[in-house]
Amino acid sequence: MKIAFIGLGHMGSGMAANLVSAGHTVQAFDLSEAAMTQAVADGCVAATSLSQACADAEAVVTMLPAGHHVVSVYAQVFVHAPTAAILMDCSTIDVETARQVAAQASAAGFDMVDAPVSGGVAGAAAGTLTFMCGGTQAAFNRAEPILARMGKAVIHAGDAGAGQAAKICNNMLLAITMIGTCEAFALAEKLGLKDQTFFDIASKASGQSWSMTSYCPVPGPVPTSPANKDYQPGFAAALMLKDLTLAMQAAGQTAADTPLGAKAHALYEALCSQGHAAQDFSYMMERIRRGA
Structure with missing residues (x-):
């Protein structure tokens, strides 16, 4: 599967590497040059822009610092990713922003889950994270096999925002x-x-x-x-x-x-x-x- 991964900090880098190890093609993008260098070393394909990362992606995973970053990034994802892609935001943000972005995703024709994690940097590197997911059952069913490659437990918590x-x-x-x-x-x-x-x-x-x-x-x-x-x-x-x-x-x-x-x-x-x-x-x- 071709997966766009946006946000390659301490958590995202380990998560992306585990997706590569699972056999996926990971198109990685981060504003940090050092993060991109590490991503390439881990087997990711370097994208020069968010739009390039999302091009032809079958799934999009984001791991971002705060709610306003999520809003900004997904405004671009909705434009550049195919509507058939499943969207998974693994950032930790406020519930209302998660619901807002999910509603925007639905209006744009996407399935999306908010899927924040527990387990820290060690869990991200080891692939032993716990994912708490909010979204429709259909969206969760699409996201779960991908998230399972990065964690030990993937749990559907309820509708949009429930993961947060x-x-x-x-x-x-x-x-x-x-x-x-x-x-x-x-x-x-x-x-x-x-x-x-x-x-x-x-x-x-x-x-x-x-x-x-x-x-x-x-x-x-x-x-x-x-x-x-x-x-x-x-x-x-x-x-x-x-x-x-x-x-x-x-x-x-x-x-x-x-x-x-x-x-x-x-x-x-x-x-x-x-x-x-x-x-x-x-x-x-x-x-x-x-x-x-």
């Missing part, structure tokens, strides 16, 4: 559990428990969570966690703050009561403002250890 809704709710929960896990380790240390000892107990008790067992925020217990790599992301604190901001906007629009989400947003906002935006979101451990 699932993503921001999931990441709000992740932020809350990570903060709680960091607080528990910090208290355990002050009470004289070794990190490994507390991990051995909590990971098998009622305090168990993904933040504990898969992404432990202290060095040692989980060798693959960013804590063992000087908190190199992973999933950067700035990206967690972005997702929490989207969650808080959605909470305000729906009058949802999210006190822990609001506190998590404030804590990650402070962490980023202190110069740690580029470090992994589990670096919250160091902030809590310092008590500021």
